[in-house]
Structures are given as C-alpha cells and as structure tokens.
C-alpha cells in the first residue's frame with residue numbers, strides 16, 4: 001500500500017483544464033487521422049490547443065518522459081502517520097487493515113464491555129435507528145385508558161361573558177351544563193338591578209344638588225358650633241327637627257340633602273343624630289362627602305364637658 005502522503009499529494013494536484021480535456025476527447029473520437037494541412041491550420045489557430053491535444057491523446061515514450069503534465073510523485077512522509085491498535089495482542093505498529101477485523105466499540109478489554117447491555121423490550125427489534133420512545137409508553141395505564149389513540153384532546157370551554165369580554169377573576173364563573181340544568185330558569189319579566197339607588201324626583205338630581213349647595217349656606221345655623229353628643233342625638237330629623245350627622249368628626253345638617261341622596265332618604269337618615277362614618281364607608285367610600293356637603297356643615301364634635309356653656313364657636 002502506498003503511504004497516505006501519496007494520496008494526499010494526488011488530491012492536491014490542480015485539476016486539468018476542462019477545455020483541453022474536451023478537446024482531447026474530441027480527438028479520440030476522430031477515426032481518420034488529420035492531414036498535415038489540417039494540423040497546420042489548427043496550429044495556426046490555436047497552437048497551444050493542438051500541442052496539448054496531441055500529447056494527451058497519443059502519448060509517446062519521449063513525451064511521457066517530458067513530465068510537462070504534473071504527476072504525483074512519491075514523497076517521504078514528513079510527519080509520521082499515527083497508528084493505533086485496539087487489539088492489545090497485536091505487536092506490530094503498522095496494523096494490517098486487510099486481515100484485521102474492523103474495530104469494535106466498546107473495546108474488547110474495556111470495563112463497558114464487561115457490563116451487561118441495557119434491557120430491551122422483547123416486542124421491538126433491536127436497532128440502532130430505533131425512533132425515540134413514544135409518550136405515553138405503549139404499556140402504560142394512560143394509553144390503556146384511552147379509547148383510541150387518535151382521539152382528540154378534551155376541549156376546554158373558554159369562559160366568556162355575553163359581551164365577548166374575558167371573564168374577570170373574582171366574578172362568578174359560568175355555570176356548567178349540569179349546574180344550569182339544576183338552576184331555576186332566569187327571570188326575564190322584571191330585571192331587578194343589584195343597585196340600591198332610588199329614582200330621584202325631578203329637580204333633585206346630583207347636578208341640581210351641586211347647583212343648590214353652591215348657591216347658599218344650608219347648615220341652618222348662624223355659625224360653626226361645638227356639638228356635644230347630647231346635642232347630636234337631639235337632631236335626629238324627627239318632630240320637625242333637622243337631621244345632623246357626623247362624618248370624620250365634622251357635623252353636617254343632612255336634611256336639605258335627603259331628597260337628593262341617590263340611595264334614598266331613608267338610607268341617609270339611618271345616620272341621623274349619629275356618627276355615620278362607618279355606614280358611609282361601608283356603602284360608598286369613594287364618595288367625596290366633604291365637597292358635597294360643605295354648605296351643610298354645622299360644626300365639629302366635642303365631648304359633653306367641652307360643649308358646656310358654649311353653644312356656638314367663636
């Protein structure tokens with residue numbers, strides 16, 4: 001066998017000119033030899049072409065020695081070609097590849113070879129090109145529970161409101177089919193609103209109140225007053241008295257506002273003669289009572305002792 005460097009040098013040779021090769025093939029196909037005149041003409045036209053054609057198509061002893069065409073020459077390997085042998089019994093550094101069996105993996109003397117091969121399913125033929133295992137496994141309980149391997153996955157209903165808006169977390173989720181069957185039929189005659197707002201009489205809208213409150217003082221007192229608990233309890237809206245109510249320590253005369261209250265007069269007067277802060281905050285903490293009732297402010301709450309002898313503030 002030639003050294004590997006021979007093959008390498010042959011592979012690195014520049015490829016022959018394709019143009020000349022075609023011309024060479026053309027010359028080989030010609031059955032009759034050319035005349036001198038023809039050769040002369042062709043020499044005049046393209047001497048290089050003709051010369052190359054003759055040399056390659058009809059090689060002679062002299063021309064082969066001319067060495068004009070680069071040929072592979074054996075060269076001594078500059079670097080020793082590494083060789084290795086997996087067979088520990090072999091002694092020669094140059095393995096005889098023709099007589100040697102192909103190397104196997106793991107090596108014959110490796111610890112991996114000593115280990116038993118992993119168990120393989122008996123039903124499947126052993127193959128190195130075996131596809132990856134499917135999921136669920138063919139012998140799993142999941143696969144057995146499925147009626148068909150082609151069964152589509154269960155569809156999940158997308159909760160949507162009637163307006164097509166995704167359901168808001170915290171709101172009631174849509175009822176299932178079974179729950180809808182158990183639920184009573186929906187009422188369609190008189191839809192009752194969950195709001196506790198009342199229908200206000202004409203001329204008592206929030207805008208009307210804003211206009212009235214901005215026009216004059218509605219407190220029905222001449223000046224700010226120190227209001228004691230006993231005084232507050234007396235102003236409960238009964239027997240012709242005004243209704244006072246306390247919100248965050250400030251005392252308001254809520255009587256003028258009662259017909260304008262969107263929640264109704266009765267709801268508002270539940271806090272009459274009392275501190276209504278807790279009730280107020282339970283229903284509508286977002287309402288700005290200070291701005292709405294500014295013209296209705298009577299005074300501030302004081303203790304019984306602080307209010308003695310002082311009915312009105314300076």
Ligand code: HEM
Nearest residue numbers: 195196197262263267268270271276279280283287289292
């Ligand atoms: C003087 C103090 C008060 C003022 C200025 C006031 C004002 C208002 C306003 C502006 C609304 C409409 C809120 C909205 O549309 O979002 C409202 C509704 C309501 N208010 Fe008052 N309110 C006062 C005291 C009270 C009190 C003491 C109660 C209960 C004891 C009450 C019960 C209600 C109720 C039940 C509604 C209807 C809420 C609804 O269902 O939308 N309010 N109030």
